[in-house]
Amino acid sequence: MATTTDPKNARRIIVEKNGPYIVKGGVPLVRKRQIVSEYGEPLTWEKTNEVEAGKTYLLCRCGNSKNKPFCDDSHLQVNFDGAETAPITPTIERQELYEGGTHLVVKRDNPICSEAGFCGTRLTNIQNMLKDTSEPAVRAAIIGMIERCPSGSFTYSIEPGDADIEPDLPQQIALTIEITDDGPIEGPLWVTGNIVIERADGQPFETRNRVTLCNCGESKIKPLCDGTHRELKNRVIG
Numbered sequence: 527m528a529t530t531t532d533p534k535n536a537r538r539i540i541v542e543k544n545g546p547y548i549v550k551g552g553v554p555l556v557r558k559r560q561i562v563s564e565y566g567e568p569l570t571w572e573k574t575n576e577v578e579a580g581k582t583y584l585l586c587r588c589g590n591s592k593n594k595p596f597c598d599d600s601h602l603q604v605n606f607d608g609a610e611t612a613p614i615t616p617t618i619e620r621q622e623l624y625e626g627g628t629h630l631v632v633k634r635d636n637p638i639c640s641e642a643g644f645c646g647t648r649l650t651n652i653q654n655m656l657k658d659t660s661e662p663a664v665r666a667a668i669i670g671m672i673e674r675c676p677s678g679s680f681t682y683s684i685e686p687g688d689a690d691i692e693p694d695l696p697q698q699i700a701l702t703i704e705i706t707d708d709g710p711i712e713g714p715l716w717v718t719g720n721i722v723i724e725r726a727d728g729q730p731f732e733t734r735n736r737v738t739l740c741n742c743g744e745s746k747i748k749p750l751c752d753g754t755h756r757e758l759k760n761r762v763i764g
Contacts, residue, residue, distance in 0.1 A: 536696055537741075539717065541749050543726040544608040544745065546597035547586040547739065549699065553721060555579040555595075559710070560642075561705035566707060568643045570674055577701065584716060585699070589743035594712075595701050606743060612750040613637050614729045621681070626656040630665045631683045632672070639679040640714055640738040641753025642704065644671050676716045677751065678736030692735040695719050697707065702742070702757070703763070711761040714738040714751035725749070 537551030539620040549555075555577040560568045577595070588606035591598045601608070613620060617635045624632040632652060645652050652671055658664045672680040673693040681690040697719030704713040717723065717737040725731045740748050742755040755761050 536722070538722040538724060539699075540724045541587070541608070541610065541726045544606050547602050547715070547749075548582070548584055549579070550582050550617050553579075554580045554696070555583070556698055556700050556702070558700040558716065560705045560713075561704045565648050566705065567647045568674070568705070570574075571700075573700075576581040586634045586741055587739075587743065587749070589741060590623075595715075595741070608726070608743075608748055610725050610727050610729065610748050612731075612747045614725075615732065616732050617678070617681075617734065624653055624656055626659075628660045628665075629684060630656070630668060631686055631688070632656060632668065633681050633683075635679050635681075637747065638677050638738075638750055639753065640677040640751040641756055642676050642713070642738075644674040644676075645680060646671075661756075676714070676736060677738040678734050695735060697721055700744050706756065706762075708762050710763045711755065711758075712720075712741070712763065713755065723749070 533591040535554050542548055557574045557577060558571045559574055561570050561572050562568050582643050585595050586597045588601040588604060590600035590604050594759060595755055620635045620637060621633040622636060638754060650669055655664055655668055669682060672682050683690050695718035700716040702713030703710050717736060720733050720735050722733050723731050738751040740751045742758060744754045745752045
């Protein structure tokens, strides 16, 4: 007998007005940290452990919880302003096409970048590498860089007019650790696997395979991360 999924139990994230993220449907919660080169260049991600969270749980959005990653109602004490200013148009309408590639089409949605740093090294970056994509090894390197971009700001297809190719990612939320010159810092919440996110203000929010949600409380494009956490010294761990 066929079974149906109760929409009330479907995996989704609800942004509470001036409050936490309400996660429903038993979304797995894990920790991931950046692996960087000896020069501090982000290379890949490592899953370090799973976090027990339950069927429904609340994740801090204001950045002040003493029980991170979970909410402890600190947003009430600090009068957190969680007003949502993230763009609501589809990413395809905001994408910039990077010219110059051979058998590789690279596009970028600049406004949703979380500054994770996978798009370049101390010597080059994706845009500069495009001139050499007649070489398959260069194409493969660019594809790897794009697929490790947590926000989905960068996407690619093989030929013009083709649909974007997305990495096969699990439905989960990752508590990220980024490595900086000052030491490891708390990064954004990395949501993968096309989990529905519902804005508190009722505005439409595109469901995407890769999304980075602000959990420092200071992003200018809430609920998305804009990299502001990298400027906050109190985010350094240890």
